Amino acid sequence: MLTLDHLVVVAPDLAEGVAHVRDCLGLTMPEGGRHREMGTRNHLMRLGDATFLEVIAVDPEAQAPPRARWFGLGDAARVRADWDSGRRLRGFVARTDDLDGVLAAHGALLGAAATMTRGDLSWRFAVPPGGAWPADGAAPCVMDWGQSGNPAGRMPDLGAGLEALILTHPDPDAVTELHAALGLADPPRVVAGPGPRWTARITTPSGPRTLT
Numbered sequence: 001m002l003t004l005d006h007l008v009v010v011a012p013d014l015a016e017g018v019a020h021v022r023d024c025l026g027l028t029m030p031e032g033g034r035h036r037e038m039g040t041r042n043h044l045m046r047l048g049d050a051t052f053l054e055v056i057a058v059d060p061e062a063q064a065p066p067r068a069r070w071f072g073l074g075d076a077a078r079v080r081a082d083w084d085s086g087r088r089l090r091g092f093v094a095r096t097d098d099l100d101g102v103l104a105a106h107g108a109l110l111g112a113a114a115t116m117t118r119g120d121l122s123w124r125f126a127v128p129p130g131g132a133w134p135a136d137g138a139a140p141c142v143m144d145w146g147q148s149g150n151p152a153g154r155m156p157d158l159g160a161g162l163e164a165l166i167l168t169h170p171d172p173d174a175v176t177e178l179h180a181a182l183g184l185a186d187p188p189r190v191v192a193g194p195g196p197r198w199t200a201r202i203t204t205p206s207g208p209r210t211l212t
Contacts, residue, residue, distance in 0.1 A: 007047070012080045099142060
C-alpha cells in the first residue's frame, strides 16, 4: 500500500519557490536542509500529523551528483518552463513500508531505490529513470522512511492543513486505474483537462487557500 506522504513544489530557485508558497498561502515556510546525494535543498511546512509540503530546488553551493537528480531537477530548462507555465506544485511522494515489493512490480515506472539523507535523517527513495517524475507527475514518487518515520510531527505547526489534492489530466480514467494498480490509498481526485496539473486546497489561519 502507498500512502500520501508529502506534496512537492519544484522551483528553479529556492527563494522563488518559498515566495510562491507565501503568495498562495500567506505563510512562510521554514528551512529544511540539504540533500548531499542529490545536490538539492528544501524548505518544509507541516500539513498534518504525517503530511507536509516541500519546496525543493538545486543547491547552487553543492557539487553536482553523479546520478540523475530527483523530481526532474537535473533538467533546469524544463523546471523553468514548467514553473513559468504555472506547473509549480508538480506532484507528491507516497510512502510505503515495502519499497522493494512496490519496485519489484512497478520499477519500470518508479525507478530504483537509493539511500538519501538530510541532516540526521536517512531514508530510501526510488529515483525514476533519468530522474523525471513518474508519468510526468501523474504518478507519485515513492519512498520508505524506515525507522525514523515521517518527520511532519516534528515540524512547527503553522496552522496549515491539506483539505484536498486534485489532478487535472487529459485521461483521468487511465490515471485512476494507474493509482489503483499502484495500491494508492485515498488517491487524489482526478478530473479531465489539460495536464498533468496539480492543485491543492489548504486550510490556513487566514482561511482556505489554493496552491498550484
